[in-house]
Amino acid sequence: MVTLDAIQSKIAKLQKQAESIVQKQTSVGLAKIRDLMAKHGLSLADIESFVGKRRGRKPGASAKTATKRAVAAKYADPKTGATWTGRGRAPLWIRDVKDRSKFLIDGSAANGAAANPAGRKVAAKAARKTRASSTAVSKNAGKRAKAAPAKKAARKSGGRKSAATSAQVATAA
Structure with missing residues (x-):
């Protein structure tokens, strides 16, 4: 042994x-x-x-790293205490939630935008973008509705437009 x-x-x-x-x-x-x-x-x-020369960046050498700021968390998970800034990919605990206002940390997004003039400008710009895109969508929807009968007629005739179908399209428009 x-x-x-x-x-x-x-x-x-x-x-x-x-x-x-x-x-x-x-x-x-x-x-x-x-x-x-x-x-x-x-x-x-x-x-x-x-x-x-060949190694990576030296600490503090880049202006980009010097201008990075820490971002305060905007959302918090009440169960685990995990936080998210609202930037980047959403974490699993908030990813599929439709109304994220439940997870807002007090005084972050809504209050900050109202108190800060720059925040108000950003919010106003986002609202204008939303209105512009919804107006464009509604205009395109009307165009599609008018063009739909002409396309159906073209499909029925084998892709060829006859004089009658183009006259019908002209009167429909």
Whole structure:
């Protein structure tokens, strides 16, 4: 039967072997790097400057990251306490809800738009867009209703318009 001490001594011996293997591999890798640097005439400063250029953005270097502001949450789930700012994809707890006003956090969207002149401008612009799109929809619906008999007549005649059908369309319009 194998004892705990025997297993621990084997583990220690294997760990020493693993460390020696890692040391050999790193020394071989470093030797290759040194040879390549000597072959191409590179210094450590050359490598550091090249690596610095190739890496991602430095913190605070971009004007875009400096102008980002934290957005206050507008909606909260009363069951879990999870919040959502109203931006981006809606979370599952509010995604299929038709009336999101139940989830509004006090003093966020409705009160903020009324108190803030910029918010009122945005709300007015959104209302104008809604009215314009609904007017366009109703105008297009009327055009479609007038064009429907002509299309049906064209389908019945095999796609060819006769003089009678075009006269009928002219009187219908």
